[in-house]
Amino acid sequence: MMQLFRRTLRGILEHLYLTVVGAGVIAAALLLIGTFVLVVRNLDGLVSTWNHDAHISAYFRPQTPAEVQVAAQQAIAGRREVASVEHVTAEEATVWMKEQMPQMAPVMDDLGKEALPASLEIVLKPEYLTTEQVEAFAKSLSDAGSFSEVDYGRDWVGRLDTFLSVLRIFGGVLGGLTAVGTLFLVANTVHLAVYARRDELAIMRLVGATDGYIVGPFAMEGALQGLLGSSVAIAMLWALHQSLEGRLATMLPAALGTQELAFLPAPSLLLLILVGTLGGTAVNTVAVVRFLRSLP
Amino acid sequence: MMQLFRRTLRGILEHLYLTVVGAGVIAAALLLIGTFVLVVRNLDGLVSTWNHDAHISAYFRPQTPAEVQVAAQQAIAGRREVASVEHVTAEEATVWMKEQMPQMAPVMDDLGKEALPASLEIVLKPEYLTTEQVEAFAKSLSDAGSFSEVDYGRDWVGRLDTFLSVLRIFGGVLGGLTAVGTLFLVANTVHLAVYARRDELAIMRLVGATDGYIVGPFAMEGALQGLLGSSVAIAMLWALHQSLEGRLATMLPAALGTQELAFLPAPSLLLLILVGTLGGTAVNTVAVVRFLRSLP
């Protein structure tokens, strides 16, 4: 083990340029992937704040007694799809209407405080926000019979839903391509690095080295490159995150509803390091083994 | 020239593996960048369809004569920020209100057809949709004096605006990183390819070859790799586009408002080829020249 480590170190020092390039390439690849994940996470956060805007308004029939309204609110609050239910009384509705359309104010005053119906404003949990689910939920309310009207911005829900699907497909394509593309680029670089050391490998073979003996230090070097590369990538991601957060500080509350740009959580960072280290090991090993196969 | 071409071809054949890897790496890099641009273009299209929803409602004071309303409409239609102006009469407003809130219908009927004010529904051109511009435009209408109220969904415009800014920043960061990262990866690959041929270059130097003589075929090979790589990238982009379009066919009208997923226009494709070819040439040339500098 000690000997393997010493041999690895020697290989690294002898080909410092190749080692650094390998680590740099892994860092670049992971930085791209990490940034992608970071952007997706934050857009996801953004989209989920919108979802809260997609709510269902259920209007009570005129003269529904207050106790019935409260009972209905509690019943709905208990359903598993529901994130929150707010009770809007007729008075509150009238006040809201006057605020929204000031030119209607005199009309509303004429009509008295019961002019508009009371309603429940229902917000569904994000996971129940597909068009079908919202429709089904609204229909179940209509069918219950105590509401004169159930309103859920049919257009809005449908469009948001489609938008999210499209975004998810685009994101998947871009993310998948980034992953595959960078893997391809890293694998090529490593293959070239091995190719640049082809004479050395051939000589080791000729003096009686087994494949395992030759591959060992390469695999370990790959692991170290991956470790170094992923650490650098995380450091750069962090720097990027900090600089973006500073730049976005004024926009964030409005766009994301929070003061902070989300960074990758610790498990994701660990995963990134793991992917880098194992990936570096695997790619190096495959490259060397493939080359050794071609030797006599 | 013929001789240069023959020497280039010889170099390519002798190091077919290196040449193919180089072209492949360029293809992967351009594919990533191209996909990114493709996604941005289509999201852009999507966002611009939303923008059309951000409109300004200007309510006329009660009893404004019809001629004045028409004159105001024409005046506003003439302003450079304006994409369209629609005149909504009091009757139309009432009909719309009844549709939107059926429970209000009896109330509206009691009030007669002039209960709601007439209005102009103004859509601004996309390039004038920042918060400040919309606010300024709305204020200019208020100041004009013929309107009792100018309404422009303050929240909505602000949020959309912020969202677009955030998206643009994210996109810029991701795009910039993709460009820089892939350039880094391509440059490294090419450097390694040159490094793998270091003995050959040193020998050419020793038998009296000038730098120009050595660099020429490399530069030309880089151009060919770039040409090949960008062509492959475009072919893959096209395949990707086709497969996505098929998969998204049902969602597209709702999300993008059109049947078609936009592909890159011819000039962009030409640019991609140009970038690939010139980039390949430049990167190869730089790598060889840098290496030659290190030789005696």
Place this chain on the structure above:
Amino acid sequence: MIRLYHVVKSYGDRDALRDVSFHVEKGEMVYLTGPSGAGKSTLLKLLYGAERPTSGKVLIGGTDISQLPAGNLPMIRRNVGVVFQDFKLLPMRTVAANVALALEVIGASEEQLRRRVPAVLNIVGLRGREDTVAGVLSGGEQQRVAIARAIVNDPAILLADEPTGNLDGSMAVEVLEILQAINLRGTTVLVATHDIGLMDRFPHRKLRLESGRAVSERPRR
């Protein structure tokens, strides 16, 4: 120890060896001679498994190495020291590391490395050059590193391909004395060489190749 039966080695339409049969007994020392391109290096390549014969058998200590699966080649090579005609040193490694390599691959201990490597470098006259990178050495120095690496792990068979081509006369004599000494300790030695003077001074059986055909000679005394 070494037995070739009707060995043919063709590269495309070029025959490097045509029906060569020949034996070297354990503990023997034999010269391989013949003009440039006669097939000397090719024959040696067959013996350390860098090439496989087109037809015929190549036995090393009883095993037919032309039939050996690739995974078993390292085991054979550990018992066969080779001085390659083009040295095949690792140019970025030091002299000591190049020599140590042959010991490391057989799993020798640190202790063994520390003892054997300087000793063998002393024998070839490179004491004091341990830490020089092999790539910058003179031609003759590189050749001696190659010799040191070939003999460092006391192989059962030593194959030397033109081991004195880059050495001056007295140094060449020294190398031949080294090879003879090793041979006397029981190692089977096969030396490809052009140097008639040297062969006359250190007489041993010769195998002469001409255009890939064997023409055996008895040592002249």
Place this chain on the structure above:
Amino acid sequence: MIRLYHVVKSYGDRDALRDVSFHVEKGEMVYLTGPSGAGKSTLLKLLYGAERPTSGKVLIGGTDISQLPAGNLPMIRRNVGVVFQDFKLLPMRTVAANVALALEVIGASEEQLRRRVPAVLNIVGLRGREDTVAGVLSGGEQQRVAIARAIVNDPAILLADEPTGNLDGSMAVEVLEILQAINLRGTTVLVATHDIGLMDRFPHRKLRLESGRAVSERPRR
């Protein structure tokens, strides 16, 4: 043609050449001898500009090449044919392409290539091997390709570093005859060699190096 004044070349604390002064006149043929590591290849490297002297002057036909900007080196090298001790062939290129390289870099025409390359390969006995890839040739064949490449463009100066190390006796004699013939046509020739027999048979002035110091010898007739 070649003038060295008090040339010192040190690598770190190792002195490969210590105060070497020596002249070779135009049209002369001179041997460079001395034991392994004496500094022969280093001296030749100074002459084709692969190394610069630590101190002293190296004049080639009047120009001090140790002062020359790197951009002018190719022009010097085109007039200096070199047979490198380790051949320095392009292993992936054919024999013909390797030889042609020295003509191509000086911008020779297709016509010249077609005429000169086979002629010079004929001289070194490699007619018929034009299309073989250089990397698979035998040691002696590679050495002859290196010789062919060095002489193909009729250089004003020919530097040969151990050009017969991988050749059998009769082939070595042939090569020396080739070098002498070229010398007779006016080329200045400097040959680094260990082969005393050859130097006796083809007598010329000798420069003997020992541990980097020059010990001039007169040709013995």
